[in-house]
Amino acid sequence: MYLSKFEEKLLSGELGEAKALAMKVLVAVGEALGAQETIEITHAHISGISYFNIGDAGLNFINDLLIRGGRVEVFTSANPHMVLDDFLGVRHSDEVINKQLAIIEALNRLGVSFYTCVPYNVRPPRYGEHLAWAESNAVLYSNSVLGSRSNKEGGPLALLAALVGRTYKSGVHLKDGRIPEVLIDVESPQSPVEKSFLGLMIGDLIGNRIPYVRGIKFSNNYELKAFLSSIGTSSNTAMTVIEPVTPDYRELFADGDFKERLMVTYNDLKKYMDGLRRELSGGRGLYLIGCPHLSYRELKTVLMKLAVMASKVGGYTPFNDRELWITTHKSFLDRDVVNMLGKLSRYNVKVISDGCAIVSRIDRLGINYMVTDSIKACNYVSRLSKLPVVTVELDELVRWYFLGRGIEGF
Amino acid sequence: MEFKVKPLVPGDAEGVIAIVNKYISFLGDIDLDSGALSGYGPLKGKILIFPGSRGSTVGPYVIYGLSKKSLAPNAMIVKDLDPLLIAGCVISSIPLALANDWSNLINYVEKHCNGRECLGKLLSNSRVLIIE
Numbered sequence: 032m033y034l035s036k037f038e039e040k041l042l043s044g045e046l047g048e049a050k051a052l053a054m055k056v057l058v059a060v061g062e063a064l065g066a067q068e069t070i071e072i073t074h075a076h077i078s079g080i081s082y083f084n085i086g087d088a089g090l091n092f093i094n095d096l097l098i099r100g101g102r103v104e105v106f107t108s109a110n111p112h113m114v115l116d117d118f119l120g121v122r123h124s125d126e127v128i129n130k131q132l133a134i135i136e137a138l139n140r141l142g143v144s145f146y147t148c149v150p151y152n153v154r155p156p157r158y159g160e161h162l163a164w165a166e167s168n169a170v171l172y173s174n175s176v177l178g179s180r181s182n183k184e185g186g187p188l189a190l191l192a193a194l195v196g197r198t199y200k201s202g203v204h205l206k207d208g209r210i211p212e213v214l215i216d217v218e219s220p221q222s223p224v225e226k227s228f229l230g231l232m233i234g235d236l237i238g239n240r241i242p243y244v245r246g247i248k249f250s251n252n253y254e255l256k257a258f259l260s261s262i263g264t265s266s267n268t269a270m271t272v273i274e275p276v277t278p279d280y281r282e283l284f285a286d287g288d289f290k291e292r293l294m295v296t297y298n299d300l301k302k303y304m305d306g307l308r309r310e311l312s313g314g315r316g317l318y319l320i321g322c323p324h325l326s327y328r329e330l331k332t333v334l335m336k337l338a339v340m341a342s343k344v345g346g347y348t349p350f351n352d353r354e355l356w357i358t359t360h361k362s363f364l365d366r367d368v369v370n371m372l373g374k375l376s377r378y379n380v381k382v383i384s385d386g387c388a389i390v391s392r393i394d395r396l397g398i399n400y401m402v403t404d405s406i407k408a409c410n411y412v413s414r415l416s417k418l419p420v421v422t423v424e425l426d427e428l429v430r431w432y433f434l435g436r437g438i439e440g441f
Numbered sequence: 442m443e444f445k446v447k448p449l450v451p452g453d454a455e456g457v458i459a460i461v462n463k464y465i466s467f468l469g470d471i472d473l474d475s476g477a478l479s480g481y482g483p484l485k486g487k488i489l490i491f492p493g494s495r496g497s498t499v500g501p502y503v504i505y506g507l508s509k510k511s512l513a514p515n516a517m518i519v520k521d522l523d524p525l526l527i528a529g530c531v532i533s534s535i536p537l538a539l540a541n542d543w544s545n546l547i548n549y550v551e552k553h554c555n556g557r558e559c560l561g562k563l564l565s566n567s568r569v570l571i572i573e
Contacts, residue, residue, distance in 0.1 A: 047533065052531070052532060055531050056527070056528050056531045056532060059449060059450055059527050059528075059530075059531050060524045060527045060528060063449050063522055063527055064524065064525070077497055078498065079499055079502075084497075084499050085499050085502050086473070086499075086502070086506075087473075087505055087506065088473065088499075088502040088505055088506030088509075089499065089502040091505075091509065092502050092505050092532065165498075185498035185524070185525055186498040186499065186500065186501045186525045186528055186529070187501050187502065187528055187532065188500070188524065188525070188528055191528070342517075401501075
């Protein structure tokens with residue numbers, strides 16, 4: 032791998048031990064993957080910051096980087112951490128919460144600017160920017176919607192890239208690494224959840240290849256985010272070319288190297304979804320909106336929906352067996368939002384800023400079941416927290432929460 | 442017996458061969474306090490031969506945690522290339538190499554090192570793993 036004079040300096044430790052270690056990792060990984068050189072990045076986004084995920088080993092690693100003089104070289108954000116709030120009065124132990132706070136403190140000192148899984152809603156990269164992002168839904172959004180470029184830099188890779196402001200040049204950083212290999216024609220479903228399931232199904236079909244998808248129509252960005260996050264749940268691909276959403280989709284189509292062509296009809300999708308239908312048990316329920324995190328506009332739309340439904344309930348329904356969490360980034364909590372929330376707090380509606388239910392082992396909070404409109408959340412919470420979870424449409428979730436729930440979803 | 446390897450994280454190492462012919466998930470398959478791999482036992486000081494790692498991206502931190510506690514293997518030889526395993530080995534200073542002929546290596550080791558301790562030596566510059 033070719034290294035510039037500056038990169039040689041980084042590697043030699045002249046600019047600090049932490050940067051030398053970061054450079055060493057990038058070179059080892061880059062050489063193994065056949066990269067010829069590195070590429071400068073404008074924004075790093077770190078995943079794996081929940082104490083439940085990385086544990087003491089991860090906390091120690093981040094602290095060791097600090098001790099060895101680590102400091103980010105470029106704009107850096109990170110994924111949301113575990114939820115620090117209580118559920119119906121039940122919180123994680125002080126020990127766990129303190130460890131999580133220690134991780135956040137160490138990351139802050141390294142120079143992390145904010146915590147959310149939608150860095151593109153807080154600091155949207157421009158077309159053509161090179162990034163080192165680790166969160167799957169964000170990587171897919173960058174490559175497929177914005178035309179900025181990032182591989183999926185798992186584990187400590189994004190963190191180490193942040194310390195040196197560069198990453199190895201391979202995958203989607205190269206023109207050849209963005210060529211779609213599977214052509215998928217779809218019959219566009221109507222509802223948001225159906226579109227998400229189509230994403231999950233596509234992810235199952237493609238493995239790690241880049242698909243070219245045509246025929247699907249999105250009514251808004253919320254649906255698009257959900258679709259991509261679902262693909263990221265069932266596949267490792269960093270990019271999905273969507274006609275006509277992806278910038279350069281015409282060129283990418285022309286360059287396509289389609290070894291496989293698939294057709295997914297609405298009927299195929301329905302069958303796939305029927306196989307995933309399930310019933311819900313009773314007990315204390317968490318209703319979750321905001322996976323991936325809501326943008327400011329999405330947050331206000333959701334709060335509006337909730338306010339309308341709350342006005343139909345009156346004051347008599349007891350809310351002692353459920354909470355509704357909306358996960359988002361804290362910069363979106365302006366005065367308007369706080370006012371709207373104030374009127375909803377008696378219904379146990381909470382905005383959880385910078386937190387994520389998936390990485391929070393919510394089973395330890397006395398939660399017996401979860402309802403969400405996110406396939407990604409459904410998938411991971413049922414696996415990581417081993418709770419019964421169903422996915423329903425957003426409007427249905429809101430209706431269930433305020434007016435009484437059904438028993439079946441996906 | 443000599444086996445050709447491709448060093449991914451350069452370095453020389455010696456140790457008893459530990460053969461684990463299945464993919465390892467570092468988060469879940471390994472006990473962080475004892476450094477024992479489930480179904481195998483402690484990995485400390487071993488030359489660990491396994492096809493590759495799978496699952497969680499937390500793996501590198503687990504390897505780092507093991508090495509800080511001096512519970513990590515002395516080297517790893519794998520079949521599959523995995524950026525996260527490379528990262529984990531670099532931050533933990535553990536030599537890592539790719540076996541050129543995996544099935545040959547695994548056949549030999551399973552035959553000769555079954556029931557007795559085999560000593561292995563990884564020489565990164567010569568790109569070989571020598572099994573005694």
